[in-house]
Amino acid sequence: MSESTVDDAEELTTGRTSYLIGGRRVRVSDLVEAGLLPAGTQLTFLRRRSGQEYTAFVTVDGKIELPNGRRFPTPSKAAAAATGRGPFDGWTAWQLPDGTLLDALRQEFLDAAAEPLSGEDSPENGSAARHAWLKEARKKADTSTPITLTVRNLLAWWGSSRRGYLVTEQVAAELANHGLSTVPDFAAVGLDDRVTLTGPPVDTEDSQDAVAEDEPRSERLVVGTPGEPEAAPPERTPLTAAPPPSASVDEKSGDEDEPIQGQTVGNLRSALGGVTSVKSSASFEEAFTKMRLNGFSQLPVLNGTRNLQGAVTWESMALARYTDTEAPFARAIVKAHAVSYADHLIDVLPHLERFGFVLVKNQTNEIAGIVTIADVAAEYGATARPFLLIGDLDRQLRRVISEGLDLADVIALCDSDGRRKLASFNQLSFGDYQRVLSNQEQWDKLGWPLDRKSFTDCLNELREVRNELMHFNDKDKAGEAAIPMLRNMIDLLREHAG
Template identity: 75%
Template structure:
């Protein structure tokens, strides 16, 4: 932070409010810099069930220093290191001597920044409004009445319509600043799937011990994703210094996941293992299915029946019981990366999908994945064609020396041919009025180059594999129109 006088009524500065208005995560060092938390403050991570107390102190540079001298930027990493277990939400684990949690100080700092006079920009106003929404969401989550909404509606809080890398990072960071996360993960499901905004996790060890006491009486079907994460978390890190740049929360999921496929969480027709051939036949025919999962309860997967397995069972023994037609089926999590499940998909031909509570919530087939990758590949192919067409019209209509003078005036790039030009070079050349006039096209330069810039943004999203929500699909008509226009004007 560039200003340590938070709450003095002065006009807010971009640096001071960056964690609120630019979407980065609040750090312990922010609390120290703002004077909300003093260097040298003693902290304690007290285990409610076991009674263990792990002491620490806040350093001048905003680290949490354990009693053995290890220092951590992240409260969560510090808590896991102190106890040797985890994971923990460090913001609700560490408390001051008077019992005030770091989470309370973080919220106090966010509130102070949000209450400062607005600079009048729409971005600032939108951030303040979002802050109020997130505060309300946290309040409802703490009251065990979490807000549920579609991913599309959640993104709208940030004025976004899709999940590029920057947007996902901002959403994830601002949720974390308010002690919130989504179940299921907003980055791992479809835009129209619903997510719940939940609050911080509780003490992992306390829940593990409570669960152990309950023993087998605990019904596994009641376990939810956040509860499983709290009860089965991996041991904490053993790093002895702040060598690693830790973060308090996981980064948003990047790349396509199983849950991003439309059919993944759309529900699935199933049949019990005690069913008959006639029931299976009827359900498969009515729905046009090639396979049908066999479930004895929403999480008890027995396998599946297919037309092939039914035919083989009946061919082998005309009086065979239905159980003979049940073959092995494989289930994957909605949050698994799509590329990681392709081997299983190739083996089985279909995969059942588990939601955040481990229920079988959908099914994906080879056809679903082929359609997904086909849709992803289409704009890539068109971007390649656009690049070739732009290079062609420039190389055929303009002088190489003049083009190099525009694109590489100081000679640092050592351009010697049209083949070395980038998309940015094409824009540079076609935005130049003199070069545009040389082409002699019966077109207006400004809307043409404006469209080139729009397509550049799409191209960047695609080339960085950020196009989770298929912005490329929406751009396909624009790409085709531009390519066709270049063919007509360029001869």
Template identity: 50%
Template structure:
């Protein structure tokens, strides 16, 4: 593989690929001379009196003493020990006692120095340059190591990457956080945009003393250099999930419960013996049943079982429980009951998502009708599919095809619209990015009003000029 930092534009190229959403690998350290083939690596665990050895291969893998090879330093550390979860970048060190994370930081610092102040940040519009973002993340790492993690809202964190919502940008954020051995607590993609998260150090977790050494090693679930992830709605992304909860103690009276439910217009109320100790819930139905059976019954007779889930649980898996009981209680990253989600909350969330699909569907349909009415299929395929391998009808067109047709000066003139072609194409390109996030389920967030308005206004224009 060619060194991407070679050539007249090498310095800018290296800065681009290391500071813009890409995880640093051992191969990067090799290419930039910070590691060499055959270099010896050591993982010392003085508390348990263990030392593990490995070497670096020509491909940037870690070869353990038994010959097994791993691209991930974390997986290599876990397999070498036989149990536990480790940040491999902070486990393995070279002969001069420097950790891999120090070599990685050196490479990132060099890239930051090389970065061109005017360097573009991909397709995203951002006020934070990659080199400035690197400085912020480096400072956040220092604060996390000092036990004073930086706090900020999810929206503020996204702003470092020039984003207003989560989606395709999630992987870029996770990669750059991982390059500094950072994660967010709670997970930034599992909570509402207004939630506050902390930038904390990716923790090293070791198995308890009673785990058998030599047992099959589990796959690390939170190793900072692993690149697998799934997108989708989680329980915590609903505003009410971590929005706090009104509760009563098991010793409460019926009068207290009824007053609280009436004042807040609640259908149910959780019963807690402490923030982590869920005893159940009471509802109007359970109160009626208890009082009907025994007018003098204590509140304990009205307490029913209540389902609780973690904030990062997939929302779709909670739907059966909601269908059965109409609500679930939500535990936060500290395992405390932090909110409640009802069937109405879920219906609202999926309703918002459905409305986005409808708006985008109208846009797609109108653009296709306009193009089909103004041009012949050969005129379209000549621009979008000259090899004739994909488009057999107007129904095969994608939004990228619409763009290619509309941005063609001859075809635009043929439409006869008294509009500026470049401005129109610019807006259509913006909506293409919005549409890709929604249609590919890359975002768990509702579209910002500004994005919804862009689609609505385009549809309005298409209705006016497409008649």
């Protein structure tokens, strides 16, 4: 690796400029700049069931402007603001005067970008193959024959075996460009869990922002013994209710449907691994037997996959029988809490602290798994080990450089223009360590009987692991897999640095 490629901000590249447009979502401004969507074009959003029609115009800078003067960078935000409801897939909502959907223009833009790649015999051709595969996936989704595959196989289309921050962003962006998403969210479940590539959501109109009528109320609450008063559900507010006219005329927002970042409940192995349960009509003997055979400390009580009644524990059953030897099984049912697989793990910790476990709902609101305090402790323990080793590696590298090299030479390499105002070894970053040790002159000063290229190549691999960990993007345990490499590097530094 050359010295110019060791910067901490190194970007992921896959194919030509990381796919077609930098691995990001297509914007309305892209269509304007490409001449596919002239400024001033009137757009219409017709909700067929109610007959309501909304209009907007395309601005010179690629925004969508509503009649009240409010401008939006994304079609979905504009559609939600126009109706005061949502969410909507704006790309399939807004159409041109001739009936052409914005989504069709987006596909035309992507096809034009992919065409130059289709005949190339190079690694970049992977982008063209992926483009063709995504187009086929969209066709299948539109004809109700969607593609289902594991997260691992999905990532393989992007040449990746795990979900770092950059590749997750790229996968989500390219899926969105083709009007696709995964159910469940590929970023919120395990690598070997299966996901389905689905198309744009259908505007059901009457069900917007409403809880499905057949969803049991207990599914949305902490529940306990039947008949026990339940807490009132939180007040629901429209996700995209139109703000007052006095709001800024140029609404700022990021890309639509950004992938989940950070550790989610679904990333835990047990979260969607199935659940053993009993019905509220069960007997103490049935619950006892199932808990003993499986080594459980608690057992969910379900009257159907979506109808959570609570749970029983060793303590609750003992207490019920202690207070009344003839107590019915229902007396042993205690409160349980259900969370979504897509919830952030950090947000679930208070519920785990209170209950000792949580039930996990999948994308269809079925109880699909259970997470205990032990599961979370194991997860955080696995995450902590590479963090500690990365810290030790950082200290060892700084010690090697500070004790073996001259500060002035190091500053000349890492801050030649003086912008960073480096004045001590303690200010060096991991990228600086690489930059210094990649320099042949500085390497020779250390006098190590080691191969510089092999050493710095390994250091670069560890830098990538470090960056994923520091951004809490190491969903797939690359850090854990790198533990032997980290330990070997630390041992080597200690051995040769004295």
